[in-house]
Amino acid sequence: MLDLLITHANLPDGRADVDIAIRDGRIVEVAPRITGPAHATIDAAGQLVTPPFVDAHFHMDATLSYGLPRVNQSGTLLEGIALWGELKPQLTADALVQRALTYCDWAVAKGLLAIRTHVDICDPRLLAVEALLDVKRRVAGYLDLQLVAFPQDGALRSSGAMENLRRALDLGVDVVGGIPHFERTMADGARSVQLLCELAAERGLRVDMHCDETDDPLSRHIETLAFHAQRLGMQGRVTGSHLTSMHSMDNYYVSKLIPLIAEAGVNAVANPLINITIQGRHDTYPKRRGMTRVPELLAAGVPVAFGHDCVMDPWYSLGSGDMLEVAHMGLHVAQMTSQAGMRACFDAVTTTPAAMLGLEGYGIAAGCQADVVLLQARDPVEAIRLRATRLAVIRRGKVIARTAAATAVLDLPGRVGETSFRI
Ligand code: FE2
DSSP states (O other), rough: OOEEEEEEEEESSSSSSSSEEETTEEEEEEOOOOSSSEEEEEEEEEEEEEEEEEEEEEOTTTTOOSSOOOOSSSHHHHHHHHHHHHHGGOOOOHHHHHHHHHHHHHHHHHEEEEEEEEEESSSSSSSHHHHHHHHHHHTTTTOOEEEEOOEEEETTTTTTTHHHHHHHHHTOOOOOOOOGSSSHHHHHHHHHHHHHHHHHHHHOOEEEEOOOOSSTOOOOOOHHHHHHHHTTTTSSSEEEEEEHHHHHHHHHHHHHHHHHHHHHHHHHHHHHHHHHTTTTOOOOOOOOOOOOOOHHHHHTTOEEEEEEEEEESSSSOHHHHHHHHHHHHOOOOOOOOOOOHHHHHHTTTHHHHHHHHTTTTSSTTTHHHHHTTEEEESHOOOOOHOOOEEEEEEETTTEEEOOOOOOOOOTTTOSSSSSSSSS
């Protein structure tokens, strides 16, 4: 007896009209037609069933704090960091947990069931670390949260940060973070990359660094990150997040850099919504877009994920946990408008970040976790175009969120009575 049978599903890899059988929280079979009794059946009716959305880069300790204690007037990264510094002493564990849990509700409703979140470790109280570890335990039944120990004010620049970072790892934080472009000097930035990579290698942990989140074309810490990833044998376990300076770099230098990133097995994360709003703020016209070189990295074989980064916080005033909105912006900024390009943007919020996070049993195949999302769209391109409604979000074979289909009722002479925005 199956627990759940999903029929007539389209899959992101192009397979159409297949059935998905689920028992004991796992997918047991994917085939054109599955017969057999099931406690429940969902007819996908030719719409897309995808593994859940995954956010490779987020800041859950700051989320939903927009306006506290004031709004970022300049819209720059640096005012955001200063504003976060004003807010930090006022944070309470309870308020932080409540905001994070609210965001996780939004995420689940949008089919976003795995998030890698950075957590600032520069406050010696480690209040945010303990709060997010609590949140991680509380949401574990429905959402996978992976924490990165993030020295927001600089691992070397902020006194005690390295020690706080070690303490955060001891408490159970999963990944080593960094912010080399915010250290006092280029040399300190490079030294922080080395120390943090060595710390991660010692402990067998992954690395995910904010790296070169600047318009300065000479910010080249990604080169150092790739060097140490290669030297320490950490291929596939190191991620460079943002990499926005690559947007402004000299093309000749990039022609050397991208193969080095690929050779070192370093992953890249672009954060399109925040990159397009924060970067280029010192430009008049033309204004740089500031997003890293996504198509070129992909062409070289570098895995590139898109992250949300921020939702309603000191850096970004908008957002709702919708990774299709992130993919939509990424597609536009990177001009990835070919069919293959648009599908790669869908992968950048699903399979690619799942591999970066090392999620176990992710996908739609026999043996995988029964975590899937039914979208009101027929394929990944339509899903991005419509930022499609998540009709059903399923975790371990159980429906945990539903949203009514987006259909407009029309009253027009001589026209059909409704539209779902599809031809
Ligand atoms: Fe970030």
